[in-house]
Amino acid sequence: FxxxxxxxxxxxxxxxxxxKIISEEHWYLDVPDLKEKESCIIEERSFLPCEDLVYGRMxxxxxxxxxxxxxxxxxxxxxxxxxxxxxKMEADVSDEEMARRYETLVGTIGKKFLRKxxxxxxxxxxxxxxxxxxxxxxxxxxxxxxxKMFLKPQD
Amino acid sequence: MAAERGTAAExxxxxxxxxxxxxxxxxxxxxxxxxxxxxLSAGAAPQGRLLCGPGLRRSGAGLLVTKCGLxxxxxxxxxxxxxxxxxxxxxxxxxxxxxxxxxxKVGDVFRLDVGGSEPAxxxxxxxxxxxxxxxxxxxxxxxxxxxxxxxNKDMEPEMVCIDSSGKSSGMGIIGQDGFLFKVSLGLIRKLxxxxxxxxxxxxxxxxxxxxLGMNGRIxxxxxxxxxxxxxxxxxxxxxxxxxxxxxxxxAKLSGN
Numbered sequence: 001f002x003x004x005x006x007x008x009x010x011x012x013x014x015x016x017x018x019x020k021i022i023s024e025e026h027w028y029l030d031v032p033d034l035k036e037k038e039s040c041i042i043e044e045r046s047f048l049p050c051e052d053l054v055y056g057r058m059x060x061x062x063x064x065x066x067x068x069x070x071x072x073x074x075x076x077x078x079x080x081x082x083x084x085x086x087x088k089m090e091a092d093v094s095d096e097e098m099a100r101r102y103e104t105l106v107g108t109i110g111k112k113f114l115r116k117x118x119x120x121x122x123x124x125x126x127x128x129x130x131x132x133x134x135x136x137x138x139x140x141x142x143x144x145x146x147x148k149m150f151l152k153p154q155d
Numbered sequence: 156m157a158a159e160r161g162t163a164a165e166x167x168x169x170x171x172x173x174x175x176x177x178x179x180x181x182x183x184x185x186x187x188x189x190x191x192x193x194x195l196s197a198g199a200a201p202q203g204r205l206l207c208g209p210g211l212r213r214s215g216a217g218l219l220v221t222k223c224g225l226x227x228x229x230x231x232x233x234x235x236x237x238x239x240x241x242x243x244x245x246x247x248x249x250x251x252x253x254x255x256x257x258x259x260k261v262g263d264v265f266r267l268d269v270g271g272s273e274p275a276x277x278x279x280x281x282x283x284x285x286x287x288x289x290x291x292x293x294x295x296x297x298x299x300x301x302x303x304x305x306x307n308k309d310m311e312p313e314m315v316c317i318d319s320s321g322k323s324s325g326m327g328i329i330g331q332d333g334f335l336f337k338v339s340l341g342l343i344r345k346l347x348x349x350x351x352x353x354x355x356x357x358x359x360x361x362x363x364x365x366x367l368g369m370n371g372r373i374x375x376x377x378x379x380x381x382x383x384x385x386x387x388x389x390x391x392x393x394x395x396x397x398x399x400x401x402x403x404x405x406a407k408l409s410g411n
Contacts, residue, residue: 073324
């Protein structure tokens with residue numbers, strides 16, 4: 001029967017009742033459970049993993065260049081050396097450059113999401129920074145103006 | 156293939172075994188509740204599971220031999236035992252790459268003859284880049300290089316021409332021309348061994364292309380018909396030639 005919104009309790013009760021009905025009729029062996037041995041032996045009907053056979057398609061002396069490329073690919077998969085080399089080769093941009101780019105990127109994207117007030121503050125900061133640079137100040141951390149807080153009116 | 160000496164309990168490695176022989180394994184392959192005792196024991200207990208290859212069957216504490224041949228052992232990667240036997244008749248095994256001949260096209264499925272007891276089936280969608288609209292161009296009589304997806308004694312074998320990541324990686328229809336012939340299964344395994352001298356010596360002769368199927372079929376293609384036939388003859392004969400005879404034959408040919 002299908003009943004929507006059946007309470008979880010009533011559901012549990014129903015399940016338990018069903019289990020009781022089943023277990024009474026269940027036949028079971030009066031024998032203690034045999035321990036299942038986790039066997040260390042895998043049965044295999046193919047020769048491939050046993051003998052490390054190479055790939056079956058081959059080409060020699062440039063008869064079929066695609067297959068020659070495939071041969072190198074397939075036979076190095078077993079060893080896995082060439083694949084590691086490829087990963088290193090693909091990095092056109094070095095890690096350091098990536099880190100530098102990310103630093104500036106975070107700043108520029110972050111500015112986009114600032115509220116208007118904060119943007120004005122940031123602009124003033126930049127101007128201050130330029131002044132500082134002109135004066136030859138080596139202070140790299142710009143001093144931020146205090147945010148304009150709500151001023152309680154004095155009595 | 157070099158015979159490798161096994162452990163002390165396996166004195167039969169490299170010798171002829173007959174069906175019905177029981178091989179006892181060293182104690183560290185049996186995992187019981189006394190697992191701690193095994194770990195404490197000194198000596199190299201191989202990590203991982205033992206591979207019980209073709210010709211052997213697990214029975215109780217040891218391995219039962221089911222085919223006659225030479226017992227081989229590989230100690231690397233958890234160890235493997237198998238029986239190196241010779242036969243000409245192929246039995247489909249899952250994962251094997253084979254050459255099949257298309258015999259019929261029934262609806263959306265091709266029937267391939269792979270040399271086993273039953274024809275294998277190959278769906279037209281099992282090619283790289285095949286969709287319902289973009290069907291592969293396969294005719295009756297074409298040669299196909301594929302691998303078995305399903306192969307057991309209860310079901311009809313099924314083949315596919317793509318691997319698990321969806322790429323064809325060399326499988327599919329084998330091109331025009333060339334020559335297909337049959338050899339025994341033992342020779343195929345010899346030729347596919349990692350550093351096969353026969354293949355290396357042949358590759359010095361002329362440019363050619365070779366496809367080896369685990370069902371005993373080899374397809375060869377070279378620039379001229381004569382070169383193709385020479386390679387075919389060498390491959391057929393090299394099963395029973397010694398290394399010296401083979402080198403003499405090749406020397407004669409390269410002299411021509």
